[in-house]
Amino acid sequence: MNREKLMKMAGAVRTGGKGSVRRKKKAVHKTTTTDDKRLQSTLKRIGVNAIPAIEEVNIFKDDIVIQFLNPKVQASIAANTWVVSGSPQTKKLQDLLPGIINQLGSDNLENLRRLAEQFQKREQGSAPADDDDDVPELVSGETFEAAANEGATS
Template sequence: MSSLIELCMIYLSIMQMNVDKLKKMAGAVRTGGKGSMRRKKKAVHKTTTTDDKRLQSTLKRVGVNTIPGIEEVNIFKDDVVIQFVNPKVQASIGANTWVVSGTPQTKKLQDLLPSIINQLGPDNLDNLRRLAEQFQKQAPGASSAEAGASAGAAQDDDDDVPELVPGETFEEAAEEKKESS
């Protein structure tokens, strides 16, 4: 019987050790005191590399080839240009598939206008017409303001510039002005 009691005592001490261990572990997980909620396990966010890997494997099946040496890609849509600088370009002509990878920049057609004219095709003639109309609408207002400013400046400078009569030259008018003064 004493062996049974000893066995029970050993069992209870083992159980007590397990309870103590569990309390220590639970204490590490709790954020507050007794009765508070346990902390949530932080979710590990899925990265986009798996999507990229899937896309690359699909493109490999299609049979795309990398085209080296492309410095810039411009995609035109209405008055907006999506511009890729130093992109990775892949193409599969048989599958009529073009892949442009890189960081896009969205710009207005007007911002890129001087350097981009040679890249515009016949499908962008409407955009060019619209831009030309916008510049013409802006130009008359600007030219009338410039004309008013130049007229005011011309009145200030009238003393220096001789008035010409038809048939006279600047030299003759300047000589006459010197003689009269």
């Protein structure tokens, strides 16, 4: 190294003027701990409680599954708030489907079957069938009041 470059590097680490002690390493301050403390204090204010012995959490979003293995789960039922913290892994639904089916109960299995049918229809390009959420057409000559009165008498 040349002398000029060495003097320039030595001057960069000097904390005071000429003759003062040089630092060996520049201190780097981290602010992530303050964010974590602020989050924990907010969660404490809401009143979340830790839920122990949860081995796995799966979050389903379209055909993607966000999977947490051995997460820290906290919940506040009153505030309708769930906190899942840990290291997430993003996977496709088809890859995890065999392992997830074993964990589901019989009631959730029916919901999964319905979702799979909707997914297949969407991939085939067909429009969804008539939904029950649609407002039915009125029969000509009838009103809602007449139908309500007829239902009350029978």
